[in-house]
Structure formats: structure tokens, C-alpha cells
Amino acid sequence: MRLFVDAPLVAGADLALPPGASRHAQVRRVQPGDALLLFDGGGCDWPAEVLAMGRSEVRVRVGEPHAVHTELPLAVTLALAMPANERMDSLVEQATQLGVARLQPLLAERSVLRLAGERAERKRAHWQAVAEAACEQCGRARIPVIAPVRTLADWLAGLKDEPPATRLLLSLAAGAAPLPRLIPQAPAAGGSLCTLSGPEGGLAPDEEAAARAAGFVAVGLGPRVLRAETAPLAVLAWLALHHTEGS
The missing domain is CATH 2.40.240.20 (Hypothetical PUA domain-like; domain 1)
Known part of the structure; x- marks a missing residue:
């Protein structure tokens, strides 16, 4: 045990x-x-x-x-507008299994789940416990950090004080680059990656524009429309697969 x-x-x-x-x-x-x-x-x-x-x-x-050597070769932050109902629990569990380093829950313009104050902190503590239990199960010896809930605008404004990182905006926009073009097949150890994804209705146009202004590059995940809780997991799965192949 x-x-x-x-x-x-x-x-x-x-x-x-x-x-x-x-x-x-x-x-x-x-x-x-x-x-x-x-x-x-x-x-x-x-x-x-x-x-x-x-x-x-x-x-x-x-x-x-x-x-224990089970971590991805780069530290991955998933910043996402929280999906509704119990889907966030499932996302935290699966993202932990796939190697996420940090999860940043966000409130966006079209968010269905809206948390603030004491209720937001209770949810954050619950999600942290979900991550701990997932680490027990999957063999990881480092616990992902579940950050406090923030508004998208506030979080983007604070990125200017963060260390440099590859920043990807998961987008359905025409011209979004394929994921393999923006992430090397064998990511350099010690690097960092931050992905931003929207809620069920997607990010509003002004939110996407603000993300691009903060250094995010639009990336596409194929021709199918993925659910809000599926898209960030697809990025992690791609990284985990290529890390396994290169190990």
C-alpha cells in the first residue's frame, strides 16, 4: 500500500x-x-x-x-476555465496521472462554474486532495500544485512577473499551428510549458486577444471539437507518450 x-x-x-x-x-x-x-x-x-x-x-x-523517476521532462501548467459539475474532479485526477506539475483554475467570461471566496478555497483544497490520491495510485512522488481560483484577466496580468515559458493557447481558430510543430518531440529537461484552454463555450474573442498579447501562441488539436476537460488532457497525453518513447 x-x-x-x-x-x-x-x-x-x-x-x-x-x-x-x-x-x-x-x-x-x-x-x-x-x-x-x-x-x-x-x-x-x-x-x-x-x-x-x-x-x-x-x-x-x-x-x-x-x-522515483516518473515526472515529465518539462514542468507543465494547465491553466483552464473550470468545466462544470464533477468534470473538474476527473480532469485533476487524469492530469495528475499524466504528469501535470500545476493546475490553474480560471474564471472566464463564458464559464459555467463560478467560484469565489470561501467556496473557491474549499474546492481548491478538495482538488488538491484528489491530486494527492491520484499520486498514491499512479506512482508519482511529486504532488501537482492546485493554485487558487483566479479570473482569467487577473491571471494574464500577473504573467509578466513569471519566468519565461512556452505558452500555448488551445484554439479552434483557423491557422492554429499543430501541436507537434510547437513542442519538440523530445522536450528539453528543465523546461516549462503553459497551456491555456477555455470553458464549455470557449474563450471570448477579447480573451483570446488578451492571451495572444501575453505571449500565447494558438495551437490546434485536430479537426474534432474536444470538450473543455478533454483538450488539456490531450496535450498531456501527447507529452507523456513522447516522453515514454524517448526514455
Whole structure:
């Protein structure tokens, strides 16, 4: 069983698992002497042995870490106008499995899901937990960051202070370049990529213009119209495939 521990792990330490990990272990009925695999988001897996099981506490002894090499060769940020209903949950889960480094939920002019204030923060925390659970399942040892919800205009204005990155606008506009033309087949390690995609109704013309002014280049994903939650995943899948082929 592989569990995320939201605290730095230390080899040789005896510790009580945090509540979420303890509940998971109890549901799976682990026993003293059983082996676990822990990770804290720092890029390593840590073998551990269960020492004791209590009603509300599971104590373990942590072993020596080993590095996990499952990340994409470049850090990918998906900035997207949030899809409605439960589709965002699914997108976060699948994007995590495919290797996203950061997700930036946005409010656009045509957004159906509109979040602000405390409700937006509750959703962000929920999506962060979805990403953590997806990492437990898929073997990643680094947790994607789910950024606070922002308006598209506010986020674009703040990009001038961000480090340089390849910026792609997922677009149906005529003349949008094919994805392989804008991303090398073997992306350079340590680079970064940011994709921007719209809500169910797409970005408004003035929003697309603002994105282009911020350095985004329009890219097409083929002749079919993809759902709002499908288009950014298609980019990640393409990157993950070529990373696998080149590894």
C-alpha cells in the first residue's frame, strides 16, 4: 500500500501517520509487521513497517528512501476555465496521472462554474486532495500544485512577473499551428510549458486577444471539437507518450 504523508519524512523515524493516511491503512486492515510505502511529495518513496495499530493511530518506522523517476521532462501548467459539475474532479485526477506539475483554475467570461471566496478555497483544497490520491495510485512522488481560483484577466496580468515559458493557447481558430510543430518531440529537461484552454463555450474573442498579447501562441488539436476537460488532457497525453518513447 502506498500512502501520502503531508510532512517531511526522515529515515529511521518512528511516527504516527496523519489522520487521512491512518484511516486508509485501517480500512485496508494492515497489521503490525506489514510493509507500507510512503511519500511526502519530495520525489522519493520511503519504505515503512507498521509498528502498532490503534483506534485512531497507526505508528510506523520509516526506512531509507529511494528516488522515483516518473515526472515529465518539462514542468507543465494547465491553466483552464473550470468545466462544470464533477468534470473538474476527473480532469485533476487524469492530469495528475499524466504528469501535470500545476493546475490553474480560471474564471472566464463564458464559464459555467463560478467560484469565489470561501467556496473557491474549499474546492481548491478538495482538488488538491484528489491530486494527492491520484499520486498514491499512479506512482508519482511529486504532488501537482492546485493554485487558487483566479479570473482569467487577473491571471494574464500577473504573467509578466513569471519566468519565461512556452505558452500555448488551445484554439479552434483557423491557422492554429499543430501541436507537434510547437513542442519538440523530445522536450528539453528543465523546461516549462503553459497551456491555456477555455470553458464549455470557449474563450471570448477579447480573451483570446488578451492571451495572444501575453505571449500565447494558438495551437490546434485536430479537426474534432474536444470538450473543455478533454483538450488539456490531450496535450498531456501527447507529452507523456513522447516522453515514454524517448526514455
